[in-house]
Amino acid sequence: MLSKKSKYAIKALLALAKVYNEKTPLRISVIAEQEKIPRKFLEAILLELRNQGFVGSKMGASGGYYLAKHPEEIMLSAVIRVTGGPIAMLPCVSLNFYEPCEECVDEATCGLRNVVMEVREASIRILSKTSLADTLNREQMLEKKAVKPKKRVKTK
Amino acid sequence: MLSKKSKYAIKALLALAKVYNEKTPLRISVIAEQEKIPRKFLEAILLELRNQGFVGSKMGASGGYYLAKHPEEIMLSAVIRVTGGPIAMLPCVSLNFYEPCEECVDEATCGLRNVVMEVREASIRILSKTSLADTLNREQMLEKKAVKPKKRVKTK
DNA sequence: AGAACTCCTACCAATTTAGTAGAATAATTG
């Protein structure tokens, strides 16, 4: 399960990605309101994202946050990783949060581990190929589908 | 992340699957020792698995647990589901633990949801195709690989 | 100077997880 922190982080970054072209930074309070994220919590999250180099900030009046990289360059897997969410289903197959199962006699021949590894690979394949920009594109595609159901294939 | 409960459940079921042919049930204490699972905890887990129909039990002396179905018929996804582990990364894409994101204006056009859905599908595709028997097979394959590294393709 | 921001440290309440204790109940076996 993704933590709320990870979810909020991605949502906030998407909000920043939407206005990537504008030169002015986005205030915390604006993002919080737009994405319905508790303000103080978002504050902490953005601070962390800044320390990790995903966003930059400008202090003082008319300050705020902006993406530090191009939306194409920020992958969902990276955001999840830094916001504390391991992607793997077990620590023994996690690259970034690795920990052995203390009960496992031989990790290399553990059948469950083998399966879980396959799941992790499938998940990472998707999450590390999908950038903020890709995610916004998906959103637009979904909106088009919903708004213009003209050229639809017969349903059922 | 898989909970320990789910992990223990799978490990216990694998232990039962290994002796599926024998007619005698396996005692909790034997499984606990073999798989290094805290005994009392395992007790609770097996009870739940019995209530869910995965295993049967026999009380009294020379009692114990046994698989209620063939190892081919018990899928990892099913075990994870009943032991409380949602497979999806967000409740809004979970089939069995569905809950809407209260902040989401329109679920149908949420880009993040769309990605996470793809991840869930990939995960479920694997977990619902892999049975206890498959998992044991993987184990044997891994053991062979480890023991007989004769016919190996040149390693880089 | 003062308003409008971010930055930072320090809390905290609720939930979940990973168990444990102990007695009741049931079947076998000598």
Place this chain on the structure above:
DNA sequence: CAATTATTCTACTAAATTGGTAGGAGTTCT
């Protein structure tokens, strides 16, 4: 039949994690 060996079941609980909040210090713009 009675002792023994099991599962069954109810009820706790300790520790960690999650999802926040409070409040002031520091910065920049006007």
